[in-house]
Amino acid sequence: xxxxxxxxxxxxxxxxxxxxxxxxxxxxxxxxxxxxxxxxxxxxxxxxxxxxxxxxxxxxxxxxxxxxxxxxxxxxxxxxxxxxxxxxxxxxxxxxxxxxxxxxxxxxxxxxxxx
Amino acid sequence: xxxxxxxxxxxxxxxxxxxxxxxxxxxxxxxxxxxxxxxxxxxxxxxxxxxxxxxxxxxxxxxxxxxxxxxxxxxxxxxxxxxxxxxxxxxxxxxxxxxxxxxxxxxxxxxxxxx
Amino acid sequence: xxxxxxxxxxxxxxxxxxxxxxxxxxxxxxxxxxxxxxxxxxxxxxxxxxxxxxxxxxxxxxxxxxxxxxxxxxxxxxxxxxxxxxxxxxxxxxxxxxxxxxxxxxxxxxxxxxxxxxxxxxxxxxxxxxxxxxxxxxxxxxxxxxxxxxxxxxx
Amino acid sequence: xxxxxxxxxxxxxxxxxxxxxxxxxxxxxxxxxxxxxxxxxxxxxxxxxxxxxxxxxxxxxxxxxxxxxxxxxxxxxxxxxxxxxxxxxxxxxxxxxxxxxxxxxxxxxxxxxxxxxxxxxxxxxxxxxxxxxxxxxxxxxxxxxxxxxxxxxxx
Ligand SMILES: Nc1ncnc2c1ncn2[C@@H]1O[C@H](COP(=O)(O)OP(=O)(O)O)[C@@H](O)[C@H]1O
Ligand SMILES: Nc1ncnc2c1ncn2[C@@H]1O[C@H](COP(=O)(O)OP(=O)(O)O)[C@@H](O)[C@H]1O
Numbered sequence: 064x065x066x067x068x069x070x071x072x073x074x075x076x077x078x079x080x081x082x083x084x085x086x087x088x089x090x091x092x093x094x095x096x097x098x099x100x101x102x103x104x105x106x107x108x109x110x111x112x113x114x115x116x117x118x119x120x121x122x123x124x125x126x127x128x129x130x131x132x133x134x135x136x137x138x139x140x141x142x143x144x145x146x147x148x149x150x151x152x153x154x155x156x157x158x159x160x161x162x163x164x165x166x167x168x169x170x171x172x173x174x175x176x177x178x
Numbered sequence: 179x180x181x182x183x184x185x186x187x188x189x190x191x192x193x194x195x196x197x198x199x200x201x202x203x204x205x206x207x208x209x210x211x212x213x214x215x216x217x218x219x220x221x222x223x224x225x226x227x228x229x230x231x232x233x234x235x236x237x238x239x240x241x242x243x244x245x246x247x248x249x250x251x252x253x254x255x256x257x258x259x260x261x262x263x264x265x266x267x268x269x270x271x272x273x274x275x276x277x278x279x280x281x282x283x284x285x286x287x288x289x290x291x292x293x
Numbered sequence: 294x295x296x297x298x299x300x301x302x303x304x305x306x307x308x309x310x311x312x313x314x315x316x317x318x319x320x321x322x323x324x325x326x327x328x329x330x331x332x333x334x335x336x337x338x339x340x341x342x343x344x345x346x347x348x349x350x351x352x353x354x355x356x357x358x359x360x361x362x363x364x365x366x367x368x369x370x371x372x373x374x375x376x377x378x379x380x381x382x383x384x385x386x387x388x389x390x391x392x393x394x395x396x397x398x399x400x401x402x403x404x405x406x407x408x409x410x411x412x413x414x415x416x417x418x419x420x421x422x423x424x425x426x427x428x429x430x431x432x433x434x435x436x437x438x439x440x441x442x443x444x445x446x447x448x
Numbered sequence: 449x450x451x452x453x454x455x456x457x458x459x460x461x462x463x464x465x466x467x468x469x470x471x472x473x474x475x476x477x478x479x480x481x482x483x484x485x486x487x488x489x490x491x492x493x494x495x496x497x498x499x500x501x502x503x504x505x506x507x508x509x510x511x512x513x514x515x516x517x518x519x520x521x522x523x524x525x526x527x528x529x530x531x532x533x534x535x536x537x538x539x540x541x542x543x544x545x546x547x548x549x550x551x552x553x554x555x556x557x558x559x560x561x562x563x564x565x566x567x568x569x570x571x572x573x574x575x576x577x578x579x580x581x582x583x584x585x586x587x588x589x590x591x592x593x594x595x596x597x598x599x600x601x602x603x
Binding site: 090127151152 | 465466467469470473487488491492495498499502505506552555556557558560561563564567568
Binding site: 302303304306307308310312313315317318323324326 | 459462482
């Protein structure tokens with residue numbers, strides 16, 4: 064009937080990259096948890112922060128705002144923020160918001176790590 | 179967001195078996211179309227009628243009623259009615275309605291053909 | 294009657310059209326998920342509501358498509374979480390005792406909806422509304438540990 | 449104002465809680481599907497509604513969770529099919545001209561919702577309700593052949 068999911072957020076490490084992997088819809092109710100997890104990952108000053116969206120079937124502008132904020136913090140920290148593995152529906156909202164050219168977006172997590 | 183589907187029904191043949199393959203939700207709005215397609219397939223008096231539910235994520239008692247009626251007609255015609263490839267959610271409603279023992283149910287379409 | 298005192302957080306009004314069942318199911322499944330039910334249970338709860346709506350359309354409104362049905366949904370804030378769904382119509386009032394499925398062994402098309410609703414939900418209460426129509430209250434509590442027990446008691 | 453005369457077939461009332469957005473989206477997507485939109489478009493139409501609801505919760509109700517929002521949905525019976533969604537609240541009335549997104553080139557968190565709504569829907573009309581609150585009318589027509597053209601005109 065519905066494949067909406069309650070949001071879960073996983074934090075993983077690979078080499079010197081920290082990976083934040085949310086699973087579920089990112090909307091106004093889920094964005095604060097994502098913001099908090101990304102901010103926590105950033106406090107460890109990784110040189111590379113990857114947000115893996117493979118498990119995100121839906122995102123609204125609350126999610127986009129969270130990612131824009133994370134990118135600005137990463138820039139101030141001289142860190143690299145890469146978003147990877149967007150599902151088609153989520154890619155289309157990045158395009159509508161004209162953010163597909165603003166973020167570094169990788170096809171896969173492997174690409175994001177070697178980018 | 180939602181994987182509800184508008185119902186489509188395909189009629190296929192394999193040897194002397196006729197296969198009715200609905201794709202989408204079978205509820206009060208979709209059941210009449212399924213009933214009509216099954217009844218049409220039965221008018222050709224196949225010895226074996228297979229209803230392939232692999233593409234059906236949801237069925238309510240309107241769908242069950244349609245299948246029970248089809249089974250009764252098949253019996254009168256000395257034909258075999260086999261239901262195959264149930265998704266877990268649909269299997270659970272056959273169980274709730276205690277129809278899992280009433281219908282001939284095959285795991286796969288291959289099994290239904292050789293049964 | 295019920296222990297749940299929460300105000301309904303969601304109210305849905307639909308025309309009595311079979312084409313609208315899919316929308317009602319999608320809403321119910323998403324609300325059940327908010328209540329922590331797993332995917333199979335969310336599907337079953339929306340099946341129970343679908344069956345109740347089908348019965349109102351078929352028996353209450355004799356398939357007239359310009360009537361209305363109201364569904365209100367509330368979720369308890371405390372654990373174990375429950376979902377309460379109240380379904381109301383303005384159809385002719387019938388004796389509550391007449392609302393029952395056929396004997397399951399007497400296999401024939403139809404006559405399964407009320408059985409399915411009762412198998413799935415913990416509370417299933419039909420009553421007359423004032424001034425007219427029927428009201429059905431459905432409650433399901435998300436108690437993973439007791440789920441099995443309840444089922445065994447019932448069958 | 450609009451060519452669509454159909455009575456709303458579905459009315460939804462929700463409390464102003466972010467947790468209820470998922471339910472509203474599921475309902476809208478299922479209704480858009482009834483209108484023949486493909487999966488991507490159904491997702492986008494429910495995104496547009498989600499953005500409008502977020503704005504009411506954030507700006508209209510300042511994140512108070514005990515307020516109400518009403519959504520009514522109608523679908524035309526004739527081809528090309530359209531879905532019309534009216535969203536109403538009882539928040540303070542603001543000048544319609546103040547409802548606009550930031551300049552897209554000035555990248556910063558937020559300020560994208562209204563832009564997203566306007567990109568997705570064909571008609572986006574804000575107005576004051578009587579006696580209070582705002583009303584937003586959203587319409588999307590399912591014209592596969594013209595979809596591309598519309599988009600090009602707009603951008
Ligand atoms: N909402 C309702 N209004 C009037 N009668 C109802 C309603 N729901 C159920 N009933 C009665 O209960 C009977 C059993 O319903 P059900 O188990 O769903 O099977 P079916 O709808 O296939 O007959 C119906 O035949 C009908 O007489
Ligand atoms: N429903 C509403 N009620 C009041 N103000 C609104 C509403 N919707 C939008 N606005 C105004 O329009 C502005 C732009 O909204 P939007 O593009 O969604 O970005 P954001 O919500 O991130 O600020 C908001 O900042 C607000 O001032």
